[in-house]
Amino acid sequence: MEFCPNCGTLLRVNKKDGKSLYICRCGYEKDIDESSRFEHSDKKQSEDEIVIIEDTNMTMPKVKEECKKCHNREAYWWMLQTRSGDEPATKFYRCTKCNYTWREYD
Ligand SMILES: [Zn+2]
Ligand SMILES: [Zn+2]
Numbered sequence: 001m002e003f004c005p006n007c008g009t010l011l012r013v014n015k016k017d018g019k020s021l022y023i024c025r026c027g028y029e030k031d032i033d034e035s036s037r038f039e040h041s042d043k044k045q046s047e048d049e050i051v052i053i054e055d056t057n058m059t060m061p062k063v064k065e066e067c068k069k070c071h072n073r074e075a076y077w078w079m080l081q082t083r084s085g086d087e088p089a090t091k092f093y094r095c096t097k098c099n100y101t102w103r104e105y106d
Helices: 035-041 049-054
Strands: 012-015 017-025 029-031 075-080 090-095 101-103
Touching: none
Parallel strands: none
Antiparallel strands: 012 017, 017 029, 075 090, 090 101
């Protein structure tokens, strides 16, 4: 099992450009090495993601930002380096009310 270091969601294995990656819906990606990929292939990933997300909010800073889903006006935020160093970090928000997560485009 691998969990996203940013939002705590259970990571899913996805194919991208012929490689297997852990891809999180918040935008986090992680390469899978051969050994851990085989270990994962015969296991069912049936964890309840929603429960995990609810446990991870407490230490994040809050900001006034409107949720696109429920129009709540407060969100948690954090920065995430999506690639190896040469790209600027992306800012992510998560609604304090409904836990909807989105990234800042600018
Ligand atoms: Zn994540
Ligand atoms: Zn919301």
